[in-house]
Amino acid sequence: MSDPLARLADVIESRKPANGGDPDASYVARLLHKGPDAFLKKIGEEATEVVMAAKDCDQGGDPKKLVGEVADLWFHSMIALAHYGLKPADVIAELQRREGLSGLEEKALRKAQAREAGGE
Numbered sequence: 001m002s003d004p005l006a007r008l009a010d011v012i013e014s015r016k017p018a019n020g021g022d023p024d025a026s027y028v029a030r031l032l033h034k035g036p037d038a039f040l041k042k043i044g045e046e047a048t049e050v051v052m053a054a055k056d057c058d059q060g061g062d063p064k065k066l067v068g069e070v071a072d073l074w075f076h077s078m079i080a081l082a083h084y085g086l087k088p089a090d091v092i093a094e095l096q097r098r099e100g101l102s103g104l105e106e107k108a109l110r111k112a113q114a115r116e117a118g119g120e
């Protein structure tokens with residue numbers, strides 16, 4: 001079975017105005033037709049919904065709600081990636097590049113580089 005993220009990315013690509021996406025027939029085409037403000041607003045809303053669903057889990061809520069909200073966030077983020085000419089594979093490659101590098105180590109490295117650049 002092919003990668004579901006890659007398949008969804010192909011569908012999103014096909015919904016671009018340049019590829020004949022019809023805003024009357026497709027949700028993705030409609031968002032792409034409206035432009036970045038429309039899908040970036042959705043990403044902001046979906047991110048907030050992820051936070052709220054996670055907080056609900058702490059109060060005994062259904063964790064599946066969190067899965068649904070994260071799916072909404074990923075989906076709308078993929079529309080943004082497509083608009084800017086990027087693919088899920090680019091994000092996967094970035095995560096792979098970070099594989100095994102502790103966030104704490106990375107932060108210390110970044111701070112040391114900033115200090116060096118600042119001439120300290």
Ligand SMILES: N=c1c2ncn([C@@H]3O[C@H](COP(=O)(O)OP(=O)(O)OP(=O)(O)O)[C@@H](O)[C@H]3O)c2ncn1[C@@H]1O[C@H](COP(=O)(O)O)[C@@H](O)[C@H]1O
Nearest residue numbers: 008011012015025026027028029030042045071072075076
């Ligand atoms: N994965 C998704 C997907 N996830 C969420 N959504 C839609 O995202 C929309 C926004 O979610 P909300 O919960 O905010 O719903 P809402 O209150 O109606 O939001 P508003 O748009 O009114 O602000 C809803 O209409 C959902 O149906 C999706 N719509 C499409 N896809 C995929 O994209 C493909 C192409 O879709 P179309 O372009 O519509 O053919 C589909 O085959 C699916 O694979």
